[in-house]
Amino acid sequence: MHDVVIVGAGPVGLFLAGELALANHSVLVLEKDPEAASPFKELPLGMRGLNVGSVEAFYRRGMLTALLDASRADAQQVGAHPDAHEAPAPRDVSHFAGLRLDPADIDPGVLPPRLPGPAMEGIMTSLEAVTGVLEERVTALGARIVRGAPLEAVTQDGDGVLARAGGCDYRARWLVGCDGGRSAVRQLAGFDFVGTEPLFxxxxxxxxxxxxxxxxxxxxxxxxxxxxxxxxxxxxxxxxxxxxxxxxxxxxxxxxxxxxxxxxxxxxxxxxxxxxxxxxxDRAMQTSTYRNGRILLAGDAAHIHSPLGGQGLNLGIGDAMNLGWKLAATLHGTAPEDLLDTYTAERHPVGAAILDWSRAQVATMHPGPNAPALRRLVHDLLRTIDGTTHVFRNTSGLAHHYDLGNNQPSVGFTAPDFRLGDGTRLGDLLREGQGLALDFTAGHSLRETAARWQDRIRYVPGPVANGLGFGALLIRPDGVVAWAEGPDPDPEAFRRAATRWFGSLAA
The missing domain is CATH 3.30.70.2450 (Alpha-Beta Plaits)
Structure with missing residues (x-):
């Protein structure tokens, strides 16, 4: 029996497989297509834009350099117009309904705090480059990929899931559908799929x-x-x-x-x-939940929408980053009882917002007698600092916020890329997929408390080049701030936060 069967060897399924294999779980990926290569993955039809949040995810797992190299290699093999930038060119700050934004009009003061680091902007890449880098990682970590195995049936009980694919049966403790907008997992497992019908x-x-x-x-x-x-x-x-x-x-x-x-x-x-x-x-649909018993969904299997603005791939990578460490902790038996439920609670609102974002762009582009007036209005709004910043917040992936029940301004946002005194960065520390207790206080006030979770949380003392006024932070394996305090952090508050996200010591 495998720990997890993942259906779908696209970017979302492979990213998730890497997260689970990193935590030493046995992972099997089933893919209906017999070959990994496809002309639709290559440039130019396979061209995709990764926003800053997705680039940050690759950086935090040590794959950014490989992705940039693969993206450049892909671009050099394809004949481009002389005016084209050498890929991976910056995505600037994306667009809304085809209307480009001016990076100079972004107000960084209203965005979550950031620090300079390797993952500062989005990139243009290809599906071939993305899946190639992810497959290399998955294989190196020991996960197995079976191709030419279309899913035929799925059943589950209290102990696991049985998947029949390509005429063979595969048993696992959990199954995750990452098999795209026409997901067989979603249909066979009976997930509701609701939304709006297409206009184009x-x-x-x-x-x-x-x-x-x-x-x-x-x-x-x-x-x-x-x-x-x-x-x-x-x-x-x-x-x-x-x-x-x-x-x-x-x-x-x-x-x-x-x-x-x-x-x-x-x-x-x-x-x-x-x-x-x-x-x-532009059919825009979403499942009402991302979990049905021991079966979960991620990426386009859970939500579909138009590709305007390139949000689909980025949304799916965010799903995989959020789900991976939670499912791994559940398999290890160290997770709090409701940890896996937070996957739907956190990611469903993000998906719903992207669907609405997609619908708004389609409405702006819809032909008709009123369309020119609407486009002029949107164009004028995008020439303002507030308008450009608002769009950037919703397309960059940096401003996604999870309600973690804490009013501290940074909690629920992605953590800044802190740089320690020895030059080590937060992104380097997250490569192994552990939680982090960052303690910037001179007295290292959390050392003794954090040591009690040493199998789940890595304690990292300062000094730090720029702590942004923080004394200590608890960072989840997905890079999200779970708890933060100022120069005099309370060890008891840290203990409560650590228990909430990483389980009790008796677990």
């Missing part, structure tokens, strides 16, 4: 154009929809507001793509050849 059909394609200069580079909002031409030769994106009528169940012919492109762009541009193409919609 979207397309991504790599084509050969007879007359590419008829299409402007970048996001182009038109009276009938939107088209995107990127610096990669022949790479196009389109949004056709047809109510989602043309989805992935229908064949994408060159004639259909050309008809849609001409209608949206208002040009007579000609497509000579279609190399690759796929479609999607």
């Amino acid at each position: 059909t979207g397309y991504v394609a790599r084509v050969a154009l007879k007359d590419p200069d008829k299409l402007d580079l970048g996001f182009n909002l038109t009276p009938t929809g939107m088209y995107l031409r990127t610096p990669f030769e022949g790479h196009l994106g389109m949004m056709d507001f047809d109510g989602g009528a043309f989805d992935r169940s229908q064949l994408l012919t060159p004639d259909h793509l050309q008809t849609v492109l001409r209608r949206i762009s208002g040009t007579d541009v000609t497509i000579n050849e279609v190399h690759l193409a796929s479609s999607f919609t």
Whole structure:
């Protein structure tokens, strides 16, 4: 029997597998596709933007350098327009409904406190680079991946879960569905999936154009929809507001793509050849809970929405980072009784907010007589400091906040990248997936109390280059501040916080 079976070997499933294997649990990943490689993972169709929160997650697990190297290598293999930046180029501060934000208009004073470090901005990368780095880590940690194994059935009892995939049975104590927007786990396990129906059909394609200069580079909002031409030769994106009528169940012919492109762009541009193409919609749905007994969901299996702003992959990585250490502690038998319930409690509101964010962008881009006035209003708001900062808070991943029942301003936010006197950074200390007790007081006031959790919490004394006024902090394995106090921290308050998140000593 495995500790955990994960269904889906995409970025979310692989990231979660790495978290669990890091905690010395036996992990099996089942993937329906027989091969890891896919042209839809490669640049340009596999291009993805990682926000600062996701980059920080890779940094805190020691994978950021490898990801940057893989992203650069991918970009060098693909012919790009001469005006393109060498990947991984900064994502600036993203966009809202195709309207770019100016980084100079961000007010850092209203954002959670940050310190300079390696993970300061988002990057452009590819699914191929992301999954390659994650798979290398998972394999090195001893997890097993079985490909060509589509899920056929799932049953559970009080002791575990039985999954049948590819004609074989696999038994585990827990099962996590990370198998995408059409999740077999979600359907077979009976999760509710509710939300709003689509307004558009979207397309991504790599084509050969007879007359590419008829299409402007970048996001182009038109009276009938939107088209995107990127610096990669022949790479196009389109949004056709047809109510989602043309989805992935229908064949994408060159004639259909050309008809849609001409209608949206208002040009007579000609497509000579279609190399690759796929479609999607802005259907926005979410499960009511991320857990059903011993079966959990993460990533697109738990929530789907339009890809505007590139929030889907980032949301899924956040799910994996949040769930991994909690499920690991539950398997070890050291977790507080309700720890696993906090996964849904913390991540469901984040997912719901991203779905609303997606809906708002679609509404702003929707054609019609009132659309130009709405877009002008949004454009004007995004030229203000407050407007730009608000959008950045909601797209960067840095401002996600969990209500941990503590009114201290930093609790529930991602921790700053503190740098100790010997040059060690918080990101370095989190690589092993342990909790951290950071004690910046000269008297090391928490040493004796923290030592009682030494198998779960690593005690780290100061000095620190810039403690931001903190005397001590308790950091969860996902990098979230669980407790913080000023220069004279109370060991009893620390004990209560440690018990809340890391279990009692009798556990």
